[in-house]
Amino acid sequence: NAGVMQNPRHLVRRRGQEARLRCSPMKGHSHVYWYRQLPEEGLKFMVYLQKENIIDESGMPKERFSAEFPKEGPSILRIQQVVRGDSAAYFCASSPVSAPGANVLTFGAGSRLTVL
Amino acid sequence: GENVEQHPSTLSVQEGDSAVIKCTYSDSASNYFPWYKQELGKRPQLIIDIRSNVGEKKDQRIAVTLNKTAKHFSLHITETQPEDSAVYFCASRDNYGQNFVFGPGTRLSVLP
Numbered sequence: 001n002a003g004v005m006q007n008p009r010h011l012v013r014r015r016g017q018e019a020r021l022r023c024s025p026m027k028g029h030s031h032v033y034w035y036r037q038l039p040e041e042g043l044k045f046m047v048y049l050q051k052e053n054i055i056d057e058s059g060m061p062k063e064r065f066s067a068e069f070p071k072e073g074p075s076i077l078r079i080q081q082v083v084r085g086d087s088a089a090y091f092c093a094s095s096p097v098s099a100p101g102a103n104v105l106t107f108g109a110g111s112r113l114t115v116l
Numbered sequence: 117g118e119n120v121e122q123h124p125s126t127l128s129v130q131e132g133d134s135a136v137i138k139c140t141y142s143d144s145a146s147n148y149f150p151w152y153k154q155e156l157g158k159r160p161q162l163i164i165d166i167r168s169n170v171g172e173k174k175d176q177r178i179a180v181t182l183n184k185t186a187k188h189f190s191l192h193i194t195e196t197q198p199e200d201s202a203v204y205f206c207a208s209r210d211n212y213g214q215n216f217v218f219g220p221g222t223r224l225s226v227l228p
Binding site for chain 2: 104
């Protein structure tokens with residue numbers, strides 16, 4: 001089991017460009033979470049998805065940010081027209097099933113976005 | 117929505133001493149409480165978790181206690197070692213929202 005795979009690990013973009021971050025969950029996991037972590041700060045929830053469905057996007061900015069988890073392929077976090085404040089580590093995590101019951105959240109290695 | 121607070125934000129202990137980190141949560145429906153350790157530049161990794169039907173859980177040098185009435189849970193690390201130095205995050209999850217809400221983190225430094 002390869003674990004949660006994120007790519008790219010490092011991404012540099014100029015202001016105004018688009019950033020696409022990809023996440024493949026662990027095998028058998030059907031739920032994906034995206035978190036943003038600024039340097040020296042905590043994990044801020046952005047969005048929670050299952051295949052073809054957004055469960056909770058309450059943490060995601062309304063503008064410029066979008067996320068999807070298609071039936072086939074990885075989950076994608078898309079940031080349009082990036083600004084310097086978008087520079088952060090973006091962590092994806094996956095879990096096997098939804099409620100009821102609690103399940104272990106497994107993190108990927110993160111994608112570090114730098115906006116010049 | 118759920119709010120998770122965590123204290124202290126930084127903690128320094130001498131090697132061999134114990135470390136305690138405390139978290140409080142607001143949603144009484146929360147029923148799962150994991151702790152994650154994040155070393156510098158690395159991903160958060162689960163170190164221990166507890167469910168609401170249990171008051172305490174131990175795994176070698178680490179333990180977690182839960183007080184559902186007071187809505188707080190704590191991480192205890194005994195006989196600390198330099199490799200325990202990291203940022204520790206608590207989290208909670210409820211049975212309905214399915215989301216994991218994290219505390220702001222505690223930076224633990226174990227001094228040799």
